[in-house]
Amino acid sequence: MKQSDWPVIVVLILAVISSHTADASYALPSADIPGIPPDNSNITNVEYCKLLAYSLYFYEAQRSGKLPSNNRVSWRHDSALKDGDDVGVDLTGGYYDAGDHIKFTFPLSWSLTSVSWGALEWFQGYKAANQTEYLRAMLQWGTDWLMKAHPEKNVLYAQVGKGDIDHNYWDLYAFAELQPFAKYSDSIPDSKEFYGSSRFNDDLVWGALWLYNATGNTTYFAKATDYINQFSLIGSEEVINWDDKMGAAFILLVKFAQQAGQDPAKWQQVTENYLDAMITSNCYLTKGHLLYCDGDSDEASLNPALNFAFACLVYAPLASSSAKAQSYKNFAFSQIDYTLGKNPMKTPYVVGVHPNSPRNPHHSGAHGGTDITKPKNNLYVIYGAIVGGPDKKDKFLDDRQNYIQSEVALDYNAPFQGIMAYQVVNAQSPPFYVNVPPGRPKNKIGLIIGLVVGAIVFCVACLCIWKRKKIRAFLKSDYKHIHLKQISPGGEMQEGI
Ligand SMILES: *[C@@H]1O[C@H](CO)[C@@H](O)[C@H](O)[C@H]1NC(C)=O
Numbered sequence: 066m067k068q069s070d071w072p073v074i075v076v077l078i079l080a081v082i083s084s085h086t087a088d089a090s091y092a093l094p095s096a097d098i099p100g101i102p103p104d105n106s107n108i109t110n111v112e113y114c115k116l117l118a119y120s121l122y123f124y125e126a127q128r129s130g131k132l133p134s135n136n137r138v139s140w141r142h143d144s145a146l147k148d149g150d151d152v153g154v155d156l157t158g159g160y161y162d163a164g165d166h167i168k169f170t171f172p173l174s175w176s177l178t179s180v181s182w183g184a185l186e187w188f189q190g191y192k193a194a195n196q197t198e199y200l201r202a203m204l205q206w207g208t209d210w211l212m213k214a215h216p217e218k219n220v221l222y223a224q225v226g227k228g229d230i231d232h233n234y235w236d237l238y239a240f241a242e243l244q245p246f247a248k249y250s251d252s253i254p255d256s257k258e259f260y261g262s263s264r265f266n267d268d269l270v271w272g273a274l275w276l277y278n279a280t281g282n283t284t285y286f287a288k289a290t291d292y293i294n295q296f297s298l299i300g301s302e303e304v305i306n307w308d309d310k311m312g313a314a315f316i317l318l319v320k321f322a323q324q325a326g327q328d329p330a331k332w333q334q335v336t337e338n339y340l341d342a343m344i345t346s347n348c349y350l351t352k353g354h355l356l357y358c359d360g361d362s363d364e365a366s367l368n369p370a371l372n373f374a375f376a377c378l379v380y381a382p383l384a385s386s387s388a389k390a391q392s393y394k395n396f397a398f399s400q401i402d403y404t405l406g407k408n409p410m411k412t413p414y415v416v417g418v419h420p421n422s423p424r425n426p427h428h429s430g431a432h433g434g435t436d437i438t439k440p441k442n443n444l445y446v447i448y449g450a451i452v453g454g455p456d457k458k459d460k461f462l463d464d465r466q467n468y469i470q471s472e473v474a475l476d477y478n479a480p481f482q483g484i485m486a487y488q489v490v491n492a493q494s495p496p497f498y499v500n501v502p503p504g505r506p507k508n509k510i511g512l513i514i515g516l517v518v519g520a521i522v523f524c525v526a527c528l529c530i531w532k533r534k535k536i537r538a539f540l541k542s543d544y545k546h547i548h549l550k551q552i553s554p555g556g557e558m559q560e561g562i
């Protein structure tokens with residue numbers, strides 16, 4: 066190699082380094098999982114079909130207990146086979162709640178209800194993506210365990226983990242009506258640390274409405290509206306999540322009133338007041354357009370946003386006007402786009418779909434190490450998992466130890482999965498990330514330093530190339546000079562290097 070080539074090579078290397086981040090060189094492992102539609106299949110919205118299928122794969126990765134022979138998650142094995150032994154009850158099975166090994170009934174119940182609701186609304190999406198069997202298995206794995214956790218009329222095991230097993234007194238719905246009312250977490254102090262329920266009255270309304278839907282018994286519908294009056298729940302402005310279902314209950318009231326041939330106008334007004342208040346006053350949009358609700362969004366920011374998007378999509382066909390319907394749909398689309406890569410981090414917050422997807426979610430099984438810092442990168446890809454999400458400045462750290470942003474959980478995927486089923490049938494274009502080039506934007510200071518250093522090196526290099534003859538001559542003369550000193554005066558000098 067000629068001496069004069071070196072500056073050029075240095076400049077090229079620097080240019081490559083400064084134009085890409087480490088992630089850009091990350092080749093996504095190919096999934097090769099049964100039941101996932103292949104990229105080249107000629108079906109409508111194949112990428113959304115894949116996302117729906119991946120989300121079901123994520124739930125499969127959360128399975129606890131003795132796994133069936135058709136388990137698709139190669140790195141998830143039989144686990145926690147003694148759960149319940151200490152109280153003489155079989156509590157094996159079910160789902161781990163998040164990235165650790167604890168099982169909870171309360172957030173699981175919400176997740177199963179939310180997934181079921183999405184499936185009731187958009188079953189066509191599951192059909193088009195060939196996911197109906199995986200959906201059935203996903204729901205059954207959860208409900209089978211919930212039944213085990215409720216072995217007697219007034220007993221519910223609400224949390225299984227770390228050897229602590231707590232219980233609460235319950236009779237499914239009649240339990241909940243036992244006076245005096247109490248939140249489940251008051252009966253189970255341990256659960257408060259993780260999933261303390263803030264109030265119980267939304268749960269009474271929520272449970273009554275679904276019982277009405279399941280049985281057609283109007284007594285339950287009446288109970289729901291009675292509780293709303295008794296607890297003055299109209300005007301409630303809490304985000305929708307595992308802890309508060311009031312916003313979602315309003316939508317059910319419109320739907321069920323309409324299905325029963327009643328005038329839904331009153332509940333439409335209540336619902337639209339709720340939805341509009343969330344967008345305009347209770348929460349706000351980040352610079353990158355993520356719906357952000359101070360407090361609720363400070364951990365797992367995508368969760369309130371996706372639950373809200375789900376609510377908007379379910380509600381749109383029930384809205385009081387077509388203009389309202391369109392505005393709710395558009396709002397939902399903005400949150401879907403954000404989640405799928407239209408954000409300042411250029412990051413789809415779904416694991417395993419793009420080189421910019423989170424690579425190190427807080428999940429012990431996918432990490433595969435016993436020390437959270439080693440190995441550096443997760444060994445396995447937990448395809449389809451939604452991570453917590455960015456902060457209110459749209460910044461996201463792909464850092465396993467930053468569980469606030471990088472943990473995954475049953476309830477984070479629940480609204481996402483319903484939304485994907487909707488998109489399989491309705492999307493007009495593929496998910497946003499399909500057109501996002503690999504590589505996250507670097508932080509600005511790093512970029513500026515990189516550019517300045519790059520520019521200096523470039524100038525020096527150009528100068529070197531331009532003056533290379535003079536430099537070579539200079540180097541030769543220097544060399545000659547040294548040799549002249551060492552060799553005898555007047556001795557022959559060889560050519561330089
Ligand atoms: C894909 O499907 C469309 C319609 O379903 C059809 O017109 C087209 O020819 C198909 N393309 C291939 C490559 O099979």
Ligand SMILES: *[C@@H]1O[C@H](CO)[C@@H](O)[C@H](O)[C@H]1NC(C)=O
Pocket residue numbers: 101102103106108114193194195
């Ligand atoms: C579903 O399965 C059918 C045949 O089994 C196949 O033709 C179709 O492409 C599949 N759809 C998806 C989304 O994989």
Ligand SMILES: *[C@@H]1O[C@H](CO)[C@@H](O)[C@H](O)[C@H]1NC(C)=O
Pocket residue numbers: 185277278279280281321324
């Ligand atoms: C329950 O919900 C399903 C799905 O939306 C609907 O088809 C059914 O009519 C509902 N039943 C009642 C009693 O509301």
Ligand SMILES: *[C@@H]1O[C@H](CO)[C@@H](O)[C@H](O)[C@H]1NC(C)=O
Pocket residue numbers: 282283284285
């Ligand atoms: C409806 O539910 C209530 C409360 O559980 C029960 O007392 C009543 O018998 C039910 N009605 C019918 C027709 O099943």
